[in-house]
Amino acid sequence: MGVKRKRKVIMFDVVGDRAIPKLNKTNCDVSNNVNSLINRWNGRAYTQRFYDILEKRKTLPVWHQKEEFLKALKDNQTLILVGETGSGKTTQIPQFVLETLELESRDKCNKYMIACTQPRRVAAMSVARRVAEEMDVNIGEQVGYSIRFEDCTSSQTVLKYLTDGMLLREAMTDPLLGRYNVIILDEAHERTLSTDVLLGLLKEVQKNRPDLKLVVMSATLEAEKFQGYFCGAPLMKVPGRLHPVEIFYTQKYEDDYVEAAIRTVIQIHTCQPPGDILVFLTGEEEIEDACRKIKKEIGNFGDSVGPALVVPLYSTLPPAMQQKIFDPAPSRLMPNGPAGRKIIVSTNIAETSLTIDGIVYVIDPGLAKRKVYNPRTRVESLIVSPISKASANQRSGRAGRTQPGKCFRLYTEKSFHNGLQSETCPEIQRSNIANTVLTLKKLGIDDLVHFDFMDPPAPETLMRALELLNYLGALDDEGNLTRLGEIISELPLEPQMGKMLVVSPELNCSNEVLSICAMLSVPNCFVRPRKAQKAADEAKARFAHIDGDHLTLLNVYHDYKQNNDDQSWCSENFVNYRVLKSADNVRQQLACIMARFNLKLCSTDLNSRNYYINIKKAMLSGYFMQVAHLERTGNYLTVKDNQVVHLHPSSRLNHKPEWVIYNEHVFTSKDFLRTVTDVRGEWLIDMAPHYFDLVNFPHCEAKRVLEKLYKKKERKADINTKKLSFRVTSGTCILV
Numbered sequence: 001m002g003v004k005r006k007r008k009v010i011m012f013d014v015v016g017d018r019a020i021p022k023l024n025k026t027n028c029d030v031s032n033n034v035n036s037l038i039n040r041w042n043g044r045a046y047t048q049r050f051y052d053i054l055e056k057r058k059t060l061p062v063w064h065q066k067e068e069f070l071k072a073l074k075d076n077q078t079l080i081l082v083g084e085t086g087s088g089k090t091t092q093i094p095q096f097v098l099e100t101l102e103l104e105s106r107d108k109c110n111k112y113m114i115a116c117t118q119p120r121r122v123a124a125m126s127v128a129r130r131v132a133e134e135m136d137v138n139i140g141e142q143v144g145y146s147i148r149f150e151d152c153t154s155s156q157t158v159l160k161y162l163t164d165g166m167l168l169r170e171a172m173t174d175p176l177l178g179r180y181n182v183i184i185l186d187e188a189h190e191r192t193l194s195t196d197v198l199l200g201l202l203k204e205v206q207k208n209r210p211d212l213k214l215v216v217m218s219a220t221l222e223a224e225k226f227q228g229y230f231c232g233a234p235l236m237k238v239p240g241r242l243h244p245v246e247i248f249y250t251q252k253y254e255d256d257y258v259e260a261a262i263r264t265v266i267q268i269h270t271c272q273p274p275g276d277i278l279v280f281l282t283g284e285e286e287i288e289d290a291c292r293k294i295k296k297e298i299g300n301f302g303d304s305v306g307p308a309l310v311v312p313l314y315s316t317l318p319p320a321m322q323q324k325i326f327d328p329a330p331s332r333l334m335p336n337g338p339a340g341r342k343i344i345v346s347t348n349i350a351e352t353s354l355t356i357d358g359i360v361y362v363i364d365p366g367l368a369k370r371k372v373y374n375p376r377t378r379v380e381s382l383i384v385s386p387i388s389k390a391s392a393n394q395r396s397g398r399a400g401r402t403q404p405g406k407c408f409r410l411y412t413e414k415s416f417h418n419g420l421q422s423e424t425c426p427e428i429q430r431s432n433i434a435n436t437v438l439t440l441k442k443l444g445i446d447d448l449v450h451f452d453f454m455d456p457p458a459p460e461t462l463m464r465a466l467e468l469l470n471y472l473g474a475l476d477d478e479g480n481l482t483r484l485g486e487i488i489s490e491l492p493l494e495p496q497m498g499k500m501l502v503v504s505p506e507l508n509c510s511n512e513v514l515s516i517c518a519m520l521s522v523p524n525c526f527v528r529p530r531k532a533q534k535a536a537d538e539a540k541a542r543f544a545h546i547d548g549d550h551l552t553l554l555n556v557y558h559d560y561k562q563n564n565d566d567q568s569w570c571s572e573n574f575v576n577y578r579v580l581k582s583a584d585n586v587r588q589q590l591a592c593i594m595a596r597f598n599l600k601l602c603s604t605d606l607n608s609r610n611y612y613i614n615i616k617k618a619m620l621s622g623y624f625m626q627v628a629h630l631e632r633t634g635n636y637l638t639v640k641d642n643q644v645v646h647l648h649p650s651s652r653l654n655h656k657p658e659w660v661i662y663n664e665h666v667f668t669s670k671d672f673l674r675t676v677t678d679v680r681g682e683w684l685i686d687m688a689p690h691y692f693d694l695v696n697f698p699h700c701e702a703k704r705v706l707e708k709l710y711k712k713k714e715r716k717a718d719i720n721t722k723k724l725s726f727r728v729t730s731g732t733c734i735l736v
């Protein structure tokens with residue numbers, strides 16, 4: 001192979017007689033439900049598939065410690081469980097709990113459920129499907145999942161996989177999480193914002209609910225830290241995995257990791273035995289580009305190599321496209337020809353939890369895009385940076401799940417040991433936490449400074465969040481949640497977007513703003529196939545609105561609806577049908593929440609000159625802190641923070657307005673503003689005078705322009721007062 005690597009240690013215990021204790025009689029006994037021929041959950045006879053899977057399940061390492069686990073759970077309120085990747089934590093532990101736990105409440109009035117959180121949607125969905133299959137029930141019935149804007153559960157659901165963010169949302173309406181008697185926080189090592197808040201919250205809830213059990217799980221956890229946090233909760237370790245994973249390192253540093261990854265894929269495909277490949281890269285563009293190159297290079301080999309199915313995976317890919325990672329590898333072209341192979345190129349969303357049947361090879365360049373937040377500039381950016389050792393172990397753990405695997409790390413062994421941090425820095429310390437603060441306030445936690453965070457956010461980050469929420473009117477000057485804040489907190493949107501939606505009925509444009517919110521909540525709807533780029537650009541130009549991208553999105557949505565949600569209309573116009581369908585669904589869900597708060601759906605007359613003005617004003621009411629001003633130099637500067645920024649090339653704005661509001665400030669090759677719309681300076685001081693108060697304004701061109709606008713406004717007000725007094729004193733004269 002061109003990438004020279006020395007064969008390295010087998011990092012994981014190879015399963016042999018010694019590695020996994022033999023099953024003893026007690027833990028061989030499966031529960032009553034499994035011994036019966038009838039499935040207790042749906043009253044139907046078990047299918048053959050159930051028994052087939054059961055045999056495999058019984059060989060998973062966690063099964064050997066089933067009794068021990070159940071006893072520990074019975075004796076303790078909180079339990080920390082660390083078991084290697086693929087040992088059966090996510091799929092088996094909730095089922096063990098289900099088999100033994102009394103789901104009916106003591107007064108027999110309620111039925112309890114078990115929740116198992118996942119940091120990512122793909123994982124929550126796929127694990128729920130697998131467990132439904134293992135339990136021989138239909139997904140959405142006894143086993144379901146809940147992710148933002150998609151609830152696949154029913155009144156029969158007893159085991160729910162859900163994103164940590166969704167559980168947090170549930171806590172807002174049910175502060176004691178009364179419907180659950182066991183909550184499992186899975187993949188706790190990821191330390192996502194929501195998991196960290198849940199940890200603190202559940203610790204509090206448990207004081208009021210001694211019956212609520214908590215299991216914190218991961219393969220790569222700083223167990224002692226978690227034990228310390230949970231006042232000495234017992235730690236259970238599950239050694240062993242079903243299949244070994246061999247780790248290989250490169251001998252020297254790879255300059256171009258994308259090129260090295262592609263080269264390794266080709267070498268595996270041409271030289272290694274059958275088995276699918278999972279490659280980790282950092283972002284959408286890089287992944288799409290790598291997929292193209294891999295297809296092209298494999299195509300160059302003709303029939304001398306097996307057929308390949310190359311599939312991208314990243315978070316903004318529509319869910320249906322994400323499901324393609326579970327498609328089977330293509331069959332051989334000829335009976336004795338080389339085997340087909342599936343090659344998945346993914347961001348770190350495939351790093352934890354997922355089992356993709358058939359994956360044998362993992363390629364890990366050791367990098368990922370990580371969120372970084374600078375509270376001073378209020379910019380959250382995604383920076384490509386080295387992963388942690390915990391992430392590297394998770395990545396290698398995607399191989400060896402259904403058969404032995406190999407992981408090719410495109411970095412040296414020395415850099416693994418000396419260059420990588422052992423854990424990923426908690427997200428709460430590198431994110432904008434405005435939404436989290438709002439959630440905590442809604443949960444009744446007023447003293448945020450003393451909230452029991454495992455690792456608290458930086459004080460400046462907390463101040464920034466409080467400041468934003470106060471400017472929005474979601475918190476009053478004492479830091480208490482206002483009525484507006486309560487409504488915003490119920491909307492599954494960022495606070496600024498929530499505010500614009502809540503304000504929109506007053507500006508008579510809630511129908512349109514709701515559509516814009518829905519379009520902003522789904523992945524990019526525009527498609528640009530490589531072979532039809534010109535046609536796609538022309539199609540996109542037809543939707544373009546002169547005032548900017550938000551209104552362009554509104555045009556797309558309106559046209560889609562006017563064409564009766566037609567799929568062929570979508571393909572003719574180079575917009576993704578599934579994305580628009582999902583936007584429609586999001587819109588309906590948001591509309592239901594609006595109805596709960598009596599926020600009416602209304603529109604200004606399309607022919608009125610205020611039609612677009614009202615929409616833009618509503619947007620500004622939420623995003624007044626995200627405004628940029630065009631300087632005489634031709635550059636945009638963000639207002640107050642004075643960062644030089646550029647309009648993103650994807651923007652449909654074909655001119656440079658003096659003032660723009662933006663939805664996102666992203667840093668890639670440059671500082672870019674994405675999704676921008678033209679607004680007027682006068683509106684800034686009319687709609688958010690508390691923010692555009694020039695006393696606290698840094699010296700800049702924007703300030704001078706605003707000063708003039710204030711003066712103009714004062715003059716106007718003076719004239720109006722004079723007119724009014726003239727009218728009052730004269731009593732007869734009517735002035736316009």
Ligand SMILES: Nc1ncnc2c1ncn2[C@@H]1O[C@H](COP(=O)(O)OP(=O)(O)OP(=O)(O)O)[C@@H](O)[C@H]1O
Nearest residue numbers: 085086087088089090091092130219353355357401
């Ligand atoms: N969809 C699936 N298809 C086939 N086998 C599966 C599937 N899901 C799980 N398995 C089997 O069950 C095993 C345990 O999976 P599970 O997700 O419970 O492990 P885990 O301990 O949670 O791993 P991780 O730490 O990586 O999340 C897998 O290694 C695999 O053998």
Ligand SMILES: [Mg+2]
Nearest residue numbers: 089090091353
């Ligand atoms: Mg798992």
